[in-house]
Amino acid sequence: MRTQGLFSKTMLGFGFFFLYVPILSMVFFSFNNSRLVTVWDAANSPTLKWYAKLFDDSAILSAAWLSIQVASMTATGAVILGTLAGLILSRFGPFKGRAILQGLTTAPLVMPEVITGLSMLLLFVSLEQLFQYLFGWQFDRGVVTITIAHITFTMAYVTVVVQSRLASFDDSLEEAALDLGARPAKVFFRITVPLILPAILSGWLLAFTLSWDDLVVTQFVSGPGSNTLPMVIFSRVRLGVSPVVNALATIMVLVVALGVILSAILMRRQEQRRKREEQMAATG
Amino acid sequence: MRISGARIGTRDSPGRLGPIWTFLFRYGPPRWTEYVLRNWSGQRLVIAIPYTWLLLFFLVPFLIVLKISFAEFSPLGRPPYEPVFQWLEEGALQIKLLIGSYVYLFNEPLYVSSWGYSIKVAFFSTIFCLMLGYPMAYAISRAEPTYRNVFLMLIILPFWTSFLLRVYAWIGLLKTDGVINNVLQFFGIINEPLAMMNTSFAVYIGIVYSYLPFMILPLYSNLEKHDNTLLEAANDLGAGPIKSFMRITLPLSFPGIVAGSLLVFIPAVGEYVIPSLLGRTDQLMVAKLLSDEFFLNRDWPKASAVAIAMLLLLVVPIMIFQRFQNKELAAAKK
Numbered sequence: 001m002r003t004q005g006l007f008s009k010t011m012l013g014f015g016f017f018f019l020y021v022p023i024l025s026m027v028f029f030s031f032n033n034s035r036l037v038t039v040w041d042a043a044n045s046p047t048l049k050w051y052a053k054l055f056d057d058s059a060i061l062s063a064a065w066l067s068i069q070v071a072s073m074t075a076t077g078a079v080i081l082g083t084l085a086g087l088i089l090s091r092f093g094p095f096k097g098r099a100i101l102q103g104l105t106t107a108p109l110v111m112p113e114v115i116t117g118l119s120m121l122l123l124f125v126s127l128e129q130l131f132q133y134l135f136g137w138q139f140d141r142g143v144v145t146i147t148i149a150h151i152t153f154t155m156a157y158v159t160v161v162v163q164s165r166l167a168s169f170d171d172s173l174e175e176a177a178l179d180l181g182a183r184p185a186k187v188f189f190r191i192t193v194p195l196i197l198p199a200i201l202s203g204w205l206l207a208f209t210l211s212w213d214d215l216v217v218t219q220f221v222s223g224p225g226s227n228t229l230p231m232v233i234f235s236r237v238r239l240g241v242s243p244v245v246n247a248l249a250t251i252m253v254l255v256v257a258l259g260v261i262l263s264a265i266l267m268r269r270q271e272q273r274r275k276r277e278e279q280m281a282a283t284g
Numbered sequence: 285m286r287i288s289g290a291r292i293g294t295r296d297s298p299g300r301l302g303p304i305w306t307f308l309f310r311y312g313p314p315r316w317t318e319y320v321l322r323n324w325s326g327q328r329l330v331i332a333i334p335y336t337w338l339l340l341f342f343l344v345p346f347l348i349v350l351k352i353s354f355a356e357f358s359p360l361g362r363p364p365y366e367p368v369f370q371w372l373e374e375g376a377l378q379i380k381l382l383i384g385s386y387v388y389l390f391n392e393p394l395y396v397s398s399w400g401y402s403i404k405v406a407f408f409s410t411i412f413c414l415m416l417g418y419p420m421a422y423a424i425s426r427a428e429p430t431y432r433n434v435f436l437m438l439i440i441l442p443f444w445t446s447f448l449l450r451v452y453a454w455i456g457l458l459k460t461d462g463v464i465n466n467v468l469q470f471f472g473i474i475n476e477p478l479a480m481m482n483t484s485f486a487v488y489i490g491i492v493y494s495y496l497p498f499m500i501l502p503l504y505s506n507l508e509k510h511d512n513t514l515l516e517a518a519n520d521l522g523a524g525p526i527k528s529f530m531r532i533t534l535p536l537s538f539p540g541i542v543a544g545s546l547l548v549f550i551p552a553v554g555e556y557v558i559p560s561l562l563g564r565t566d567q568l569m570v571a572k573l574l575s576d577e578f579f580l581n582r583d584w585p586k587a588s589a590v591a592i593a594m595l596l597l598l599v600v601p602i603m604i605f606q607r608f609q610n611k612e613l614a615a616a617k618k
Contacts, residue, residue, distance in 0.1 A: 005426065011419035012435070018416070019442055019496065022453035025463050029456060038462050085334040095331065104338040106606050110547065112554020112598070114571040115591045118578065119345035122588070125363055126348055152341040155334070160609075184327075213446050216556050219575075230448050237452045237561065241459070249449040256444045264437055 023253060030246035037241040050247040057244060059232055067212055067229040070143060074150040074211035075204045081151065082158025082207075083200060087192065089159070090166040091174075108156040117220030120149040124221060141223030149221045150211040157210065158203035165199035166192075205259075346595075353588035354381040364582045385589035395573065395590075402570040403597075405484065405559075406552035409491040413548045414541065416492065417499035421540075422533075424500075425507035436504070443497045451490050451561050458486050458562070486562035487569075491552050499544040506540025507533070539608060546605040550598055570594055 029037050031046035054060065085105050089098070108116065124145050131137050173195070177187045193200070215230040222228065236242050355365035370378045389395050424435045442450060457463045458480040465477040480486055510533065518528035556571035563569065568576070570590065578587035 005423075008419040008423035008426070011416065012423035015416055015420040015496070016438060018493065019438070022450065022457055022493070023442065023445070025457060026449070026453040036461065038456050038459070038466065081334045081337055084330060085338075088331050088334065092327070092331065097335070101331075101335055101338070102610065103606060104342055105334075106609055107602060108342065109609075110550040110598075110602055110605055112551055112571060112594060114554055114556055114574050115349075115595060118574065118587060118591050119349045120341070122348045122352060122584070123341065123345040129363075148341060152337070155337075209444055213448065215448055216571075216575075220578075230446070233446075233448055233452070234557075237448075237455065241452075241456050245449070245452060246456075249446070249452070252449065253445050257441065260437060260441050260444060264433075 026246055027250045027253060030243065030250040032243065035243060037243050037246060050243040051251075054244050054247045054251075059227075060229070060244070060248065063227050063229045063232040066143070066226065070146050070150065070228060071208045071211040073147045074154055075208040077147065077151040078155040078158050078207040079200055079204045082155040082203060083162050083196070085155065085159040086162030086166060087188075090163050091171065091192075105156050105159045108153045109160070111153070113153075113214075113216035114220075116153055117149070117217040120145075120152070120217065121220040141221060142226040145221045145223070146218055146226065146228065149217050150207075150214060153214075153217065154207035154210045157206050158200075161199045161203045161206065162196055165196045169195065349588045349591050352584055353385055353592050354383065355585045355588075356380065356382050356384070357583050357585045359582065363584060365584050382585075385585045386593070388586060389589055389593055394568075398568050398570050398573050401567050402553050405487055405491070405569065406549050406555075409488055409495070409552050410545050410549045412488060412492045413495055413499040414545060417496055417503060417544065418537075418541070420496075421500045421503035421507055424504055425510075439497050439500050447494060448557060450494060451558055454486065454490055454493065454562060455481065458489070481562065482564055484564060484567075487559050487564075490558035490562045491548075491555060494558065495548045495552065498547040502543040502547065503537065503540040506537050506543075510536055539611075543605065543608045543612075546601050546608075550601050550605065553598060554594060 029040075030050055031048070032038075032040055033044035033047045033049065034041035085101065089102055089105070092098075124141055128139060131139060173191050174187050177191050178184070182190070213230060214228075215234055218228050218231060222231070233245055233248070237245055351368050352365055355368050358364055358366050366380065368380055370380075372378050420439075424432055424439075427435060455462070459465075460477045460479065460481065462481075464480070465474075468474045469477065514532050514536075515528055518532055523531070554571045555569060556575065559569045559572055574587050574590040574594070577583050577590060
C-alpha cells in the first residue's frame with residue numbers, strides 16, 4: 001500500500017504543478033516591464049503599466065462589455081430552459097419522446113464546437129432567407145444570434161446539474177404539498193425551486209462562464225462589428241504573446257479565485273449551520 | 285418514484301398488476317407525477333418549451349448541414365451553393381443530391397492526413413490524460429476528507445478560468461525565448477533553445493492541460509465510492525498492493541475510466557483553439573480544416589461534409605457516453 005500511495009501522491013503533486021505553473025507564470029509576467037513578456041526586465045519591474053494600458057484599450061473594454069451582456073442573457077435563458085428540461089426528465093415520468101429529449105440535452109455536452117458553430121450559422125442563414133422571403137425583412141447576425149447559440153449549448157450543462165440535484169432527494173415534499181391542495185405551479189415555485197436553488201445558481205454561473213469563454217461557436221454566428229472578448233484575445237495572441245493579455249488574464253484569474261474561495265467558505269458555513277440545527281432539533 | 289404507465293398501469297387502465305394496483309393505490313394518496321399528468325393541462329406546454337428550443341436550434345441545424353453537404357458548390361452564389369430542393373415551373377420538386385464533397389473527403393490527401401492526425405492526437409492525449417489523471421484521482425480519493433475538498437477545488441478552479449487564456453499561457457512557456465527555454469539555458473542544461481512551439485508536442489501538452497479536469501472528476505467520483513473492505517480482505521488473503529490494485533481497484537474503476545476518456549477524446553478530435561495557437565502549421569487538424577474550408581474558401585458544401593463525417597465518426601463514442609451518463613443518474617437516484 002505504501003509504495004502505491006507514494007506514487008499517486010507524487011503524481012498529485014506533479015499534476016498540481018503542471019496545472020498551476022502556466023497560470024502563475026502568466027500572472028508573474030504581467031508585472032514585467034519588458035514588451036518581450038517572458039524576458040524579465042529586472043531593472044524596471046515590477047510595474048503596473050500593462051494594467052494602465054489595458055484600461056485604455058477601448059477594443060478590449062467594449063468587447064468585455066459585450067461579452068458580459070451576452071453571458072448574462074445566456075446564463076438566464078439557459079437556467080430557465082435547462083431547469084425545465086431537468087425537471088421534466090427527472091419528475092414527469094415517462095412520456096412520448098422522453099428518450100429524444102434526454103439525447104438532445106446530453107449531446108451538446110460532448111459535441112465538438114466547430115460542428116455546433118457551423119450548424120447554428122447555417123440555421124441562421126436559412127432563417128434569414130426565410131424571413132426575407134416571408135416578410136421582406138433582413139435581420140443581422142450579432143448579439144441575438146450569439147446568445148441563442150450560447151443558450152443552446154450551455155443549457156445542457158444546467159440540465160445535468162439540476163437533474164443530478166433533483167435525483168438526490170425524493171419527491172415526498174412535493175407530494176405532500178399537492179396533497180394539501182397546492183397547484184402544481186405553486187408547488188414548483190414554493191417547494192422545488194428553493195430545494196434546487198444551489199443547483200440553479202451553480203448552473204447560472206457555469207453557463208455564464210462557458211458563454212464568456214466561448215470562441216469557436218461565437219466566431220461562426222457573430223456578425224460584423226460584434227466582437228466578443230475571446231475573439232479579440234484570439235486575434236491578438238495569434239501573433240504571439242502580448243503583455244496586455246497577461247494583465248487581463250491576471251484580473252480574470254483573480255476574480256475567479258476569489259469567487260471560488262468565497263463560495264467554498266459560504267457553503268461550508270451553511271453546512272455547519274445545518275448540522276448545528278440538526279443537532280439542536282435532535283436534542284431539543 | 286417514477287410511475288410507469290406502460291409497466292405498472294394507471295388508474296383507468298390497470299395493466300398487468302391490475303387488482304393489486306387498484307387495491308394499493310385506488311383510494312390511496314395520488315402520486316404527484318400522476319396527478320400532474322392528469323390534471324395539469326399546462327404540463328404538455330411545459331414539456332414543449334425546452335423541446336421546441338432543442339428541436340429548432342439543435343436538431344434542425346444538423347438537418348440543414350446534412351442537406352448542404354449534398355449541395356453543389358457555386359463560388360459566386362449568395363449563399364455559395366446550388367439549391368438542393370427546387371420547385372420547377374411545372375410544379376415538380378427537383379432534388380439534386382451530389383456526393384462530390386464526400387468523395388473529395390476520402391480522396392484528397394490533405395483531408396486523409398488531417399483525419400489520421402486528429403484521431404492520433406486525440407487518442408494519445410486521452411492516454412496521457414489517463415496516465416496523469418488516474419493517480420491524481422486515486423490520491424485525492426484516499427486523502428483526508430478536509431484535504432480532499434481543497435484538492436478538488438484546486439482541480440476545478442482552472443476550469444472556471446478562461447480556456448483560451450490557459451492555452452495562451454503555454455505560448456509564453458514554450459516559445460523559443462519562453463520561460464522553459466530560459467530556465468533550462470540558465471542552469472546550463474541546454475545550450476540551444478528547444479523548438480517546442482508549433483509542434484505536436486505542444487498540442488499534446490495543450491490538450492492534456494486543458495482536459496485534465498474532465499478526466500479526473502469522473503474518475504474521482506468513481507474511486508471515492510469504492511469499498512475499502514475489499515482491499516483489506518485481499519490484503520488479509522495475502523495479495524500484495526499491486527496485485528490487489530490490478531484485481532480490485534482497476535476493474536471497479538472501469539466506468540470512471542470510460543467516462544473520463546470519452547470526455548477527453550470526443551472534444552479533442554474536434555479541437556480548434558489548441559492546434560491553432562500551439563500546433564503545427566504544416567499539418568492541420570480536422571476542425572481547422574472545416575473552418576478554413578468555410579471561412580477562407582467559402583465552400584459550404586465541403587465544410588458541411590466534413591462536419592457530417594466528424595459526427596459519424598463520433599456518434600458511437602457519444603452514444604456510449606450518453607449510456608454511461610444515464611446510468612450515473614439512475615445510480616444517483618437509488
